[in-house]
Amino acid sequence: MPEDINISTVRDSFRESLASAKSLQELDEIRVKFTGKKGTLTQLLRSLGKLPPEIRKSTGQELNTLRDEIEQSLELTGKKIRDTENENQEFSQRIDVTLPSKGRKSGAFHPVLQTMHEIADIMQGLGYSVASGPEIEEDYYNFECLNVPAWHPARDMQDTFYFPDGTLLRTHTSPVQIRSMLKYGAPLRIVCPGKVYRRDNDTTHSPMFNQMEGLLVDKNVPFSVMKGTMSEMLNAFFGKSLRYRFRASYFPFTEPSMELDIECVECSGHNPHCRVCHGTGWLEVAGMGMVHPNVIRAGKIDPDEFNGFAFGIGLDRMAMLKYGIGDLRLLFDGNVSYFMSGFGGAESC
């Protein structure tokens, strides 16, 4: 060992160099200087063999301790420098998180179809299956079977679109009642959602609109079950317990027949100037009744054995009430801005 280099000098020199190291590169230079092939420590270790045996062991231990210290310090400092560098880099890579999102944003549901699916799901929970039938229908199913023969004044209630061959666009979803009874027999529990058509066009009538029919046929079906079913369905749909009332009415296919009003979903009857109920506090939402024996019979079911109830609700009206939509015809022009503003939001980039 050269006389002029002792261990503590090397240690001091290392500590001094390390303290001034600012970058990983500088750190690497220090590593080479002390522990590289020609490094100071390496040379000291190499010259260990030349030492007298009596100090060789203790000097070796001292040098190993120094080597450990150098290696650990280098690693520790290296980590510190890397952390600092990463921090600096992250800071320089900062972004404006308030910029709009990238790529497509989700679209929006059509309120009427959303309503249709929601109510079908509610009714499935009550044990009703979904049945369907054609939109271009025969007079037989749309009218005759429903106790409305050709001469009957009740036909005035539904102005009809006809095709040259005498078929027609169904004026209600009720023909599906007949088709389902013929197909499945009794007992039966179905709802039939779908488009229906009438020759009407003004702010409250669209030539095409959407209905959902419900039908239950069983033995000794009491009126109270119809009431229970209607309130269950409406409460679930509007998400609150509503007051409701029945008004006697007339439909050729039910007897007795009634219409159902629910409390105004907007003001609950508290606002005399309410734009939804016009201050009456009530909203007309459905027509219903106990199925007329002639209709049960048209479905090839014995009315002496089975009875039931049927109801029809306007899905467009339900959607308008739930989502506060004013003009029915806006629902069918496919204007994306209308739905995006109401049911989605601003477009992203």
Next chain:
Amino acid sequence: MLISWELLKNFIDIEPLELTPEELAERLTFSGSEVESITYTAGKMSGIVAARIDALETHPEDSKYLIAHLNTGTGEHVCVTSAKNMKKGDLVFYAGEGSVLPDGTKMGTRDFHGVQSFGMMLSAEELGLHYVDDPSGLLILPNDARPGDKAESLYHIGDVILDVSITPNRGDLLSHLGTAREIKGLYPKSILKTPEWLRPLKQDKEWSEDFGKISLPDKGCYAYRLGLATGAKIGGSPLTAKIDLAHLGMRPINNAVDVTNYIMLMLGQPLHAFDLNTLPSREITVRAAHSGEHMTTLDGKDRELTERDMLITSGGEAIALAGVMGGEQTGINDGTSTIVIESASFSPVRVGHTSRRLGINSEAAFRFARTVDPSLSKSALMAATTLMRDWCGAEVDYRPLSAENEIHEPKPVTLTRKKLSTYLSWDNMNEAVKILEGFGIKHVKGDGDERVFMPPTSRPDITIEEDLIEEVGRFRGYNDTEDRLPGEMPRRADIGETMRLSGFIRNTLMSRGYTEVLTYSFLPEDFPEKLRLSPDDLRAKPLTIANPISRDQTAMRTTLLPGLLMGLKTSVTSGWREPVRIFEEGRVFLRDGENSHTEPEHAAGIIFNGLDTRSPFGNRNDDFYSIKADIESLITARGYSPEFVSGHEPFTHAGQTADILVDGVKIGFAGRLKPAIEQELDVEGVYAFEIDVTGLSEARKPEFKPASSFPASFRDISLLVSIDKSNDSVMNDIRECVNESGNDDIVLEGLRIFDIYSGKGIPEGFRSLAYTLSYRSRNRTLTVEEVETLHNNVRESLKRKGYIIR
């Protein structure tokens, strides 16, 4: 149906009920006859009184005017008028200073060339009474008015009119009599009354003129009666009657015609009055029309008839379309003195058919189609002749001429406790009897759980037990019944594949950025031309509506695309500059042979990058490949693999269209819109797809493939390929070469294109396609050498297939 509160009092004593019109309206509405409005006919009227003209002098300055001195019982008033139709001693209505007209006009004082006029004398028009009197003159009152009487208390001027919506089953409510009976049923304490003019009249004199026979060969005419009035003086009806008619929406014509209208509104029986001398012959026959026979109705229209129509003929000549509308020649004129009144009863089915087929909804047809009580024809005729005596001064004690066919008598209906309790969840039979009797439905037999009832002739709508139950139900109301759900309900409900599929489609497309729309099922007739569909394309032959409301809503859609394009156009026109991505799921209507059609369920969508595509992240650039991803998401999640092959649609871009195949069968298309159509819509870059989703309704279960625990080896390959060769066919070739070259143990687990290059270094008509292949074995780790060998084999076989490897 308009119902007068004052006239109801002729039929029912409602005073003891202490009922307001509003309360009655509510009760009627809840029991099935919705009252749509309540009108107080006097409006804002106040301070208008009857007054006698004590003196009348010409205005000294202007002879156009007369100065009247009026006596109202409480003082003298001076009033200037330009009317000329009054004389001294006449009674008129006087609106003095401070009084208010029905329309809200407040009276003041006005100066007529130095003479102060305090308020004014009124015409009928100024009282809000249209058609009652000449609007240019004053309304002269009958001499029973006393000066000082308030106008609203006289001649039913201050009436309350209920507008009641009558359902088609309740023809009996189209009259004041029927409404009174209904009120009696709803308010058991009220008492029915018979008006003076409905009391029996002695009519036993032979006709002053000979009349032949009435024959009814058509059984659809249940009864036909004629009454006679002689020496009638045609003129105006009594003021109260005229005002009643005007309030009930009927224009007063003359006393004879007014009688028939008045009786119809009171009793519900349509009547016809005509001059006996206009009858072609003194004989009446009611017969079925011959098929193809013609007649001209009162409205001047020529009508072609069928055997279902009934004609009233005289001497072989058709004088009326029975129950629907009269002919042109019979009528009443000022010179008429011998009046014949017709009162008949017709089958609702027959009148219903005729009126619906010919589109005639006359007051008579409207009532007959809803059934007119056949027993009314007799009493209404008698009442009408009584009024002819009172209003026209005619002699009416002639015996009516009648002919009758079989009249359908009501049949007994049984009410059982069991059904009553099921339907209403209420079963008090004794109470039910009281309710039914209140509506005039007589309890005739039984006092236990089964009771028999006889409906009155006025209620032909009551034929089955359910009808009785409804009477009880609407009397009691439906609100008190408990509501419940059955305790045990087998819940095997299924919304079904169509609903589930539709739910899946909308959820998927919405989360991929599409907005759901619902467009009309009917389209403009020229949509096939707009889409350039060739005439032999099934979609070019839509079903068309025979009676459309507008030309734009005539043809049933055969494709969802036009509705979506209209939605796009509407969105863009309304100022939406952002991207438009919309989809619709619904039925299209396709012809299927001569007389049938199908309604397959389609899903279609369009995307358009928007009028303003700028974005801080680079311009929005959705294109064919974006819409392809949307379709793949729809189809693969159902367990199917879609295949896109170069395709053609008449309305899409010739170079950017794909047919979409599932299991080798075409289910739809995807592609860019034909540039010419884009130009017509004034948008650029619209991509669309439409698929028939019927085949996807049953989702296939995904096949589970466990991942290999051994590593894969990746190799890239770059091929020079003719631009006409598709990526799919190159990939197929690569797969084939792996299958040929490899051993069964090693599979090509992945194959993916990662680069497409053409331009510098690539010959014209070629492009370079670069793929990455991943090889893997399920049961061992592959060695570098065997992967190298395999991959070299693949390269060699690709060369043999003619590929140039770069």
